[in-house]
Amino acid sequence: MAMAQSNQGAAADTVLRITRRLAASPEAVFRAWTEPAALMKWWGPEGCTASVQEMDARAGGRWHTCIHSAEGNDHCVGGTYREVSAPERLVFTWIWDQGDMEGVETLVTVEFRPVEGGTELTLTHDLLPSENARDLHEKGWTSSLGCLESALA
Secondary structure, three states, X not given: OOOOOOOOOOOHHHOEEEEEEEOOOHHHHHHHHHOHHHHOOOOOOOOOEEEEXXXXXXXXXXXXXXXXXXXXXXXXXXXXXXXXXXOOEEEEEEEEOOOOOEOOEEEEEEEEEEEOOEEEXXXXXXXXXXXXXXXXXXXXXXXXXXXXXXXXX
């Protein structure tokens, strides 16, 4: 079950945190985030497809994807990997190519913790510019993580 929480601090209400248990090993879940073919099976909200333009999953490597909606709209996002510690932790910048947040750099941290029966995934999306941006990203991430859960089943 997904839930959003806020961190303590000045911008606490613009930090998004979602925790979800997945019935797959940390290694399998980590690969779903770092291998293009695996990522394209789940990336983006339900009803969307995805393409990977670039994915160099190493510290300092770049990534870039596009989410394609059923209505024919493309939502492209990319950034740079800051930390790639398989299969425990992934940290990367997140910069939309268009829209209200075009060019705004935020930070995503994904932690993969082994638990009985699978993995506890905790996603933290920091540096969002507003509560509205946090809420929109929460909606997208929650749906995307549901797609990840289905892809791993």
